[in-house]
Amino acid sequence: MSRRSRxxxxxxxxxxxxxxxxxxxxxxATHDLSANPISFVTxxxxxxxxxxxxxxxxxxxxxxxxxxxxxxALRRLLGLFAFSYAWLHLSVWLVLDHFFDWREMGADIAKRxxxxxxxxxxxxxxxxxxxxxxxxxxxxxxxxxxRLHRLAYAIGVCGVLHYLxxxxxxxxxxxxYAAILALLLAIRAWDWGRxxxxxxxTAGVPSTARATVRSLSGQGRRQEEGRS
Amino acid sequence: xLIKRGGGFKDNDVTPYDVYLNRRAFIVGAAAxxxxxxxxxxxxxxxxxxxxxxxxxxxxxxxxxxxLKDVTSYNNFYEFGVNKEDPARLAGTLKTRPWTVxxxxxxxxxxxxxxxxxxxxxxxxxxxxxLRCVEAWSMVIPWIGFPLxxxxxxxxxxxxxxxxxxxxxxxxxxxxxxxxGLFNFASLEWPYSEGLRLDEALHPLTLLxxxxxxxxxxxxNGAPIRVVVPWKYGFKSAKSIVRIRLVDQExxxxxxxxxxQEYGFYSNxxxxxxxxRWSQATERRIGEFRRRKTLMFNGYQDQVAxxxxxxxxxxxx
Numbered sequence: 001m002s003r004r005s006r007x008x009x010x011x012x013x014x015x016x017x018x019x020x021x022x023x024x025x026x027x028x029a030t031h032d033l034s035a036n037p038i039s040f041v042t043x044x045x046x047x048x049x050x051x052x053x054x055x056x057x058x059x060x061x062x063x064x065x066x067x068x069x070x071x072x073a074l075r076r077l078l079g080l081f082a083f084s085y086a087w088l089h090l091s092v093w094l095v096l097d098h099f100f101d102w103r104e105m106g107a108d109i110a111k112r113x114x115x116x117x118x119x120x121x122x123x124x125x126x127x128x129x130x131x132x133x134x135x136x137x138x139x140x141x142x143x144x145x146x147r148l149h150r151l152a153y154a155i156g157v158c159g160v161l162h163y164l165x166x167x168x169x170x171x172x173x174x175x176x177y178a179a180i181l182a183l184l185l186a187i188r189a190w191d192w193g194r195x196x197x198x199x200x201x202t203a204g205v206p207s208t209a210r211a212t213v214r215s216l217s218g219q220g221r222r223q224e225e226g227r228s
Numbered sequence: 229x230l231i232k233r234g235g236g237f238k239d240n241d242v243t244p245y246d247v248y249l250n251r252r253a254f255i256v257g258a259a260a261x262x263x264x265x266x267x268x269x270x271x272x273x274x275x276x277x278x279x280x281x282x283x284x285x286x287x288x289x290x291x292x293x294x295x296l297k298d299v300t301s302y303n304n305f306y307e308f309g310v311n312k313e314d315p316a317r318l319a320g321t322l323k324t325r326p327w328t329v330x331x332x333x334x335x336x337x338x339x340x341x342x343x344x345x346x347x348x349x350x351x352x353x354x355x356x357x358x359l360r361c362v363e364a365w366s367m368v369i370p371w372i373g374f375p376l377x378x379x380x381x382x383x384x385x386x387x388x389x390x391x392x393x394x395x396x397x398x399x400x401x402x403x404x405x406x407x408x409g410l411f412n413f414a415s416l417e418w419p420y421s422e423g424l425r426l427d428e429a430l431h432p433l434t435l436l437x438x439x440x441x442x443x444x445x446x447x448x449n450g451a452p453i454r455v456v457v458p459w460k461y462g463f464k465s466a467k468s469i470v471r472i473r474l475v476d477q478e479x480x481x482x483x484x485x486x487x488x489q490e491y492g493f494y495s496n497x498x499x500x501x502x503x504x505r506w507s508q509a510t511e512r513r514i515g516e517f518r519r520r521k522t523l524m525f526n527g528y529q530d531q532v533a534x535x536x537x538x539x540x541x542x543x544x545x
Contacts (some may be wrong), residue, residue, distance in 0.1 A: 034312060035302035
């Protein structure tokens with residue numbers, strides 16, 4: 001993909017990620033936030049956090065399945081937007097819903113599993129957002145950086161559990177999110193298993209050669225991260 | 229004036245009866261003559277038509293009523309879909325005429341009542357009740373109806389009757405939410421069923437409801453006939469009722485079947501017993517910014533607490 005189309009793609013993703021926020025502002029300005037605006041805004045921001053989170057988790061599976069490299073360049077952008085929506089989501093809960101009633105919120109975090117996992121997801125996102133720069137990748141080293149950013153899976157699981165546990169059983173939406181997350185994780189697991197098998201097939205090759213192959217492939221990944 | 233305090237509603241919120249007659253009934257009637265062989269079934273849907281009722285001063289609140297627009301656009305009525313805006317958007321498919329309510333079971337005089345017969349059965353009262361949803365929001369609504377007891381007594385419940393079971397219409401053509409979703413997902417077991425103990429059903433607060441805000445009950449609010457049990461969470465007040473059955477056992481109820489640990493048979497509004505997943509201590513009154521404290525039995529403690537004397541409301545939630 002050319003540099004020009006990469007830039008265009010990023011602009012498009014920016015537009016898509018900002019659109020829900022712009023639409024929300026428009027609906028607020030036109031008094032179109034339902035009879036229960038606080039609940040509406042909370043749910044809206046929560047929905048988009050989860051969608052962007054799953055979108056960021058879908059980029060690597062796209063590469064695995066279709067051998068595309070451009071999705072990897074979008075991971076960080078989608079992840080950071082998910083992080084932003086998550087904070088807006090929390091802010092609404094904190095300011096508008098409970099109006100800084102720390103005691104009640106503290107009790108909620110401790111007593112309500114859906115709040116606990118939601119809060120965990122948010123806290124886990126902080127180190128990922130903080131290390132999203134190219135400089136941070138260099139400083140940590142590709143391997144460590146990648147290890148740290150596997151937290152994205154845990155965040156995805158926490159985010160989906162948050163929705164599953166807060167919604168009523170009769171609402172199908174959280175199950176759809178859970179199914180998509182399961183599919184995305186299954187693709188990675190399958191890829192991981194496949195690579196492991198192909199590595200074992202090189203068993204006939206002397207161990208030093210295997211180590212070389214491994215480190216080369218590690219390097220290849222690192223370069224790719226650096227580009228994104 | 230129908231409403232004592234607060235904004236009330238403007239003239240253009242309600243279609244005057246004569247305008248209704250002159251306009252819609254005439255046009256629909258004329259069209260029906262040409263198009264439909266069965267005139268009786270082609271009658272216009274009466275939702276929105278003005279409905280006269282005498283305000284009952286014994287049942288009003290100091291809080292001003294929630295605006296009509298909010299009452300009719302923010303609804304939990306899973307027969308139309310699980311989202312709050314679904315009922316207002318999709319309620320047009322519900323046909324409220326002809327409509328029959330069967331009263332049956334353990335009673336001396338079971339009968340299938342035509343909805344128009346029920347409307348003439350007793351003087352219609354307007355009562356302003358607070359509605360507390362299990363999701364921790366609430367509204368104040370001027371309902372129109374008469375005590376459910378009036379209807380039940382006509383059926384003459386036998387001495388074995390101890391509970392009342394309500395059943396909502398089952399028809400996926402009229403209630404799109406009753407269709408199976410992706411992977412055969414069903415939000416609830418249809419038809420929706422609810423239940424009350426007989427003494428709860430006969431309590432003067434329990435209102436058989438056919439209208440709100442001076443008009444015939446809008447479809448999204450449970451037309452053409454529902455109950456309103458103001459001291460219980462909203463889902464206990466069954467909507468679009470087609471059958472009322474007197475029984476001797478505690479009936480199975482829709483939400484209790486779906487999640488028994490979360491929705492008990494009684495489901496009285498109780499700020500001291502939390503929903504397993506969220507607090508019931510406070511609620512957001514629609515239209516207000518700050519949460520307010522939830523009142524025991526939704527503020528109807530004086531009238532209903534005696535029904536539960538000696539019961540452990542933590543266990544029988």
